[in-house]
Each structure stands twice: as C-alpha cells, then as structure tokens.
Amino acid sequence: MSVAAEAPRKFGWYHGWTIVAIATLAQVASNGMPVNAFTLFVVDWSSNLNTPVSTLQLAIALLGLGSAILAPFAGGLADKVPARTLLVTGLGLVALFHVAIGAIFATWQFLALYGVVLPLGMALSTSVITNTLVSRWFVRRRGLALAVTSFGLSGAGVVLPPIIAALLPLLQWRMLWMGAGTLIGLVMLPLAFWLVRDRPTEEDGLHYVSAPGDQPVSGAAAHVEVHWREVFRRRTFWIVVATYLPLLGLWGGVNQNLGPIASSRGLDQSAVGLLLSLFSGAQLGSTLLMGLLSDRFGNRRPLAMLAVIAATGGIITALGQGMIGLASGIVLVGMGGGLWPLIASAIANEFGAAASGRAFGLTMAFLPIMAFAPFAIAKTHEMSGSYVPGLIGIAIVTLVGGGICLLMKE
Structure with a gap:
C-alpha cells in the first residue's frame, strides 16, 4: 500500500497548527511576565514591599525547584488526562497568580505565589503538556511544530519586555499584573476550552501523523x-x-x-x-x-x-x-x-x-x-x-x- 493511500493529504487548514498556536500562546501567558519580564518589576517590588532585591530573587529559585518537582507528575498526567482539562486548569492558575501578584502587600505572599501557585500553573500549561499535545498531532513536520511551540519561551523574551517597560510608568505594576491576569482569563481560557483536542481524527486528515512507509497513528493505537x-x-x-x-x-x-x-x-x-x-x-x-x-x-x-x-x-x-x-x-x-x-x-x-x-x-x-x-x-x-x-x-x-x-x- 502506498503512503498516499495510508495517509491521504487533506487540503485546507490542519487543526494541528491551531493546537500549535494555542500551545505557543499558553507558554507566552505563563512565562512572559513572571519570568521574562521579572527583572523589570524588582525595583518597584523592593520599594513597595520594603524587601531587598536579593530576597525577591529567591522567587525564581523557588519556581525552578517547584517546577522540577512537579514535572514528572505533570508528565504522567499528560499521558492520561485530556490536554484540554490540564491546559484550562493550568491557565486558570496562571491567571489567578497574575491577579494575586497585583494585590500582594507582604514578601511572604510574593514568595508563596512564586513557590506554590505558579509552579502548579506552569506545570499544567507549558512545555511538558504542550510538547506532548503537539507531538500527538505531528509526525511529519514534528520538529517545525515543536519549534514554533517553543517560540512561546523565547519569543516572549523578545517581545514583552519592551512593551512592559513602556507601559510600566503609565499604568504602574499592580494594574499591569491584574490586567494581564484578566486578559489570560478572558482570552486564553476560552480558546483552550473550545479549540484543544487530544488527537487528530480522520476528518482532520492523518497526513501529519504518518511517516513515510508507516501507518497513521491515531485513536487506540496511539495509547502505549x-x-x-x-x-x-x-x-x-x-x-x-x-x-x-x-x-x-x-x-x-x-x-x-x-x-x-x-x-x-x-x-x-x-x-x-x-x-x-x-x-x-x-x-x-x-x-x-x-x-x-x-x-x-x-x-x-x-x-x-x-x-x-x-x-x-x-x-x-x-x-x-x-x-x-x-x-x-x-x-x-x-x-x-x-x-x-x-x-x-x-x-x-x-x-x-x-x-x-x-x-x-x-x-x-x-x-x-x-x-x-x-x-x-x-x-x-x-x-x-x-x-x-x-x-x-x-x-x-x-x-x-x-x-x-x-x-x-x-
């Protein structure tokens, strides 16, 4: 049987690229302000919370430690729980984190949010979940699809800091964080809920989930x-x-x-x-x-x-x-x-x-x-x-x- 017969190319938009777009935006939402733009806020945080900058830097260490501890468990969930459920939950926690940061008045609150809430949210909305999801939608062009997904990590570091630096003197940091949390909740959560599906179906076309000479991988056959x-x-x-x-x-x-x-x-x-x-x-x-x-x-x-x-x-x-x-x-x-x-x-x-x-x-x-x-x-x-x-x-x-x-x- 020819490859074309096994996995006919369906012309038109492939929903897998929509999945890539959602995965990319999820990583921008989770990493953009909390990680990529962190350094832009530390002076204001230090002044408002009356805390040394070195103490605030502990937040990134706590985030890294929490993320590493949670990553294996998130990976296990990624193989068993629908990606929509995980992404919506993770993005909900990320939105809550942003709003809560805008309302903090003590250093312990700041460190607790970075050490507990954000690692949970990021574990369910970033690389472990998104890479797993994208890999289910692509065998052909998988490298390109994963590269575009990774733009959420690197692209946020290029685009967001100049924008935030320009807005910070105008809106102040509390309003920026609360506004970002509201935007994530009103835009990203509905997009993830309505558009994310675990795997392609025959209606989507199976061209992208088959390699030359292989049978397409879908449905129950994909569960190993x-x-x-x-x-x-x-x-x-x-x-x-x-x-x-x-x-x-x-x-x-x-x-x-x-x-x-x-x-x-x-x-x-x-x-x-x-x-x-x-x-x-x-x-x-x-x-x-x-x-x-x-x-x-x-x-x-x-x-x-x-x-x-x-x-x-x-x-x-x-x-x-x-x-x-x-x-x-x-x-x-x-x-x-x-x-x-x-x-x-x-x-x-x-x-x-x-x-x-x-x-x-x-x-x-x-x-x-x-x-x-x-x-x-x-x-x-x-x-x-x-x-x-x-x-x-x-x-x-x-x-x-x-x-x-x-x-x-x-």
Whole structure:
C-alpha cells in the first residue's frame, strides 16, 4: 500500500497548527511576565514591599525547584488526562497568580505565589503538556511544530519586555499584573476550552501523523503504556539528559551573568540592553532552525552541532574583548537556547507521542542541577577576579555533552 493511500493529504487548514498556536500562546501567558519580564518589576517590588532585591530573587529559585518537582507528575498526567482539562486548569492558575501578584502587600505572599501557585500553573500549561499535545498531532513536520511551540519561551523574551517597560510608568505594576491576569482569563481560557483536542481524527486528515512507509497513528493505537522504570532504562533518555544539562547550564549562566560580564569589559547599560536583545534574538532564530533541521536530519547531529556552537560561544565570551568580541560569543551561546524542539522531538521519537509526556517530565526533573551554573560562574569570578575559568569550564563540559549526543541512535 502506498503512503498516499495510508495517509491521504487533506487540503485546507490542519487543526494541528491551531493546537500549535494555542500551545505557543499558553507558554507566552505563563512565562512572559513572571519570568521574562521579572527583572523589570524588582525595583518597584523592593520599594513597595520594603524587601531587598536579593530576597525577591529567591522567587525564581523557588519556581525552578517547584517546577522540577512537579514535572514528572505533570508528565504522567499528560499521558492520561485530556490536554484540554490540564491546559484550562493550568491557565486558570496562571491567571489567578497574575491577579494575586497585583494585590500582594507582604514578601511572604510574593514568595508563596512564586513557590506554590505558579509552579502548579506552569506545570499544567507549558512545555511538558504542550510538547506532548503537539507531538500527538505531528509526525511529519514534528520538529517545525515543536519549534514554533517553543517560540512561546523565547519569543516572549523578545517581545514583552519592551512593551512592559513602556507601559510600566503609565499604568504602574499592580494594574499591569491584574490586567494581564484578566486578559489570560478572558482570552486564553476560552480558546483552550473550545479549540484543544487530544488527537487528530480522520476528518482532520492523518497526513501529519504518518511517516513515510508507516501507518497513521491515531485513536487506540496511539495509547502505549510506558512505565517510569522503562524510561530510566532507555539509553536515549540518559544521552538527552547528559547533552541538554550542560548546554542549558551554559546558556543560563551567561544569560544571568551578562550584565556583570559586560561591565567587567567596560561596557555600559545601553550595551547590555543590546547584548540581551542579540541573545534573545539568537535563541529565537535558532529555535526555528533547529526545528527545521530536526525534520531534515533527525535530532542527533543538530543537537551535537548546537553543543559545539554554544561551547565555542562560551569560550569567545570568556576571552573576547570589546563590544564586537563579546557580542560574537553572546550570539553563539544564545543559539544554544534553541535546544528545546530537538529535546522534545528526541523524546517523542524514542517513547512515542502517547508516552512522551511522562518521559519529558522526567527529563525536566534534572533542571535544578543546571540552576547552579549561574552561581558557579559568579562565584568563580569572586574567587579569581575573572569570568574566564567558569565560562571555559562549563564550555568544556558542554563539548563533552555534544560528544555524548553522537551516541544517540535514531
């Protein structure tokens, strides 16, 4: 039987791309103000709550810890509970979080919201859930679909901060947060409720859920139980973890220390702003490129290549002088942030769309390990007076991770 007979191409709009759009917007809603624009609010929060900025920064650490703890459980739910239920619940919690932040009057309230409510909301409305959902709708063009979905992570960092910075003097931070929560509740919740479906049907067309020479995967055939022990037994799972952790650690370490690194090279705040834009723009472009390469070449070679590119950028960032030298390194490291479609696609290919939620959730459980990278780079600078040892060290580990990636079988 020919591929065309197995999965005829249905012309017209494929609902899977609507799913991608909802998944992207859900990640923008969940990450945009709480994470990407966090730094724009800390001065006002510090003044209004009479709290040191360093104490407020604990919120991001609590968010990371809570998200890592919840990720495996969210992955298990993603494989069993309808995605509509999870997304609506998660976005409802995110909307509640935004409104509540606008009403806080004590530091403990702020930390509790970031440490409890936001991790719950994000666990049910971001990568673990959305990548699993998108993987069910795509086998063909899966890399591209996951890349577009990941725009919710990187795109929010490019688009939202300038908008919020312009509105903040006019509306004040409380009104911005309450307004954002209301917008999420009135727009995103209805969209998720009415448009999200778990899987395509024959009416949608099964072209995108079949690979050349394969039968389309849909309905009961898509439900294959994979237990947590089986996930841990797979070599590909550990190769993915060993590759993405140092790569993400280098990316986060440079991102969080970019201001001090630039200052140590004699650059002013305007230069730092430009470098941040270059960093986020490089991540955005890399995300799309990696999705396209995933569809064309698989995930092993693009992921290994990305590790080499980012490691090279880390070395240039450590040794480069002046704006041009530092910008060159920053762009290459920023490209490392395009790893997410490759990671999600590799997990989906290994475990199948029906079990990718649990596997991806377990993969994300290792995130706290990389959370120490920014601290390690900053601490090394405090001890040695230079960023070179810390950046070179994590760049070397990233190169090792890229080499390990070549052991992945596809």
